[in-house]
Amino acid sequence: MWILLGITAWIAGWALNVWLAGRSASKITALMVPILFGLTLVLVWEALVRGFGISPVILPPPSAIAARAGESGMILWEDFVQTVIKGALSGYVMGCAAAIVTAIVVDRFDFLRRGLLPVGNFVAALPVIGIAPILVMWFGFDWQSKAAVVVVMVFFPMLVNTVEGLRDTSAMQRDLMRTYAAGYWTTLVKLRLPAAMPFIFNGLKLASTLALIGAIVAEFFGSPIKGMGFRISTSVGLLQLDLVWAEIVVAAIAGSAFYGGMALLERAVTFWHPSQRKGR
Known part of the structure; x- marks a missing residue:
């Protein structure tokens, strides 16, 4: 389930960034693209760490880091x-x-x-x-x-x-x-x-x-x-x-x-x- 969530987050984030990049250039668009890309990476990181059961000693999930x-x-x-x-x-x-x-x-x-x-x-x-x-x-x-x-x-x-x-x-x-x-x-x-x-x-x-x-x-x-x-x-x-x-x-x-x-x-x-x- 976590791996599927990570793949879905990556595809959705990629599609949304492509859509925003194709719109007319503006300050809001220029700011939103890197923010969405960063959030996508965080979601994929969280999903893959939990999905593959990676030890927090090797790589903790973003939620543990935030806590x-x-x-x-x-x-x-x-x-x-x-x-x-x-x-x-x-x-x-x-x-x-x-x-x-x-x-x-x-x-x-x-x-x-x-x-x-x-x-x-x-x-x-x-x-x-x-x-x-x-x-x-x-x-x-x-x-x-x-x-x-x-x-x-x-x-x-x-x-x-x-x-x-x-x-x-x-x-x-x-x-x-x-x-x-x-x-x-x-x-x-x-x-x-x-x-x-x-x-x-x-x-x-x-x-x-x-x-x-x-x-x-x-x-x-x-x-x-x-x-x-x-x-x-x-x-x-x-x-x-x-x-x-x-x-x-x-x-x-x-x-x-x-x-x-x-x-x-x-x-x-x-x-x-x-x-x-x-x-x-």
Whole structure:
């Protein structure tokens, strides 16, 4: 019966999504399609787990995950504050702000661009599991070390995007500013920074996902008795897979909201860009 219910849910969800996708594009339709697809996956997951009698130690059903999330609301909130607010968000703000300031300095002095960007590409390729234990030893086991890991992860991708954005102006545009007797800083503020905004927001969106990943992974190498990474590692050892999945769901929602917020801010700031006008 459960397997039949899963197959029925999949067919019904597929047909409904095809019908919605064929209708005229609107904000409501664009929102409903992913929501219905997600609900279909949850229903199929629940039906298959129960239909095949899969052990909750291997894969708990969504209903068990939701029940555990309701029971452990305070734990999930404390872990969210420790990992997302203190670790990921603080490191994200510091890393991105430092990268933008450094990009302006690098753009002003060409020898820094030639010397620093190759080093940045090297550091960006370092695995987080390699640098996290070192930074935990340097900054301690609290959120400061997780913020340091996030800074390292987001700094160079943000730097590269900002530097490329600052160079994304045509010779005609720069010549026009010179005819107005505009100096370097005037040209930077009125021409080059606005032109770089699509690149900057691309870096901000990329860094928003890296920040959360970095903060969670860093907690595997040392953390106080709270945090998403800490809770996931200890709950796996205790075979509390429903709590592990509850933490994963919270992290996914936080990451999606973080990315979506950056995308909405990008639309508000870069409304003039052709890519944004096309989507309207």
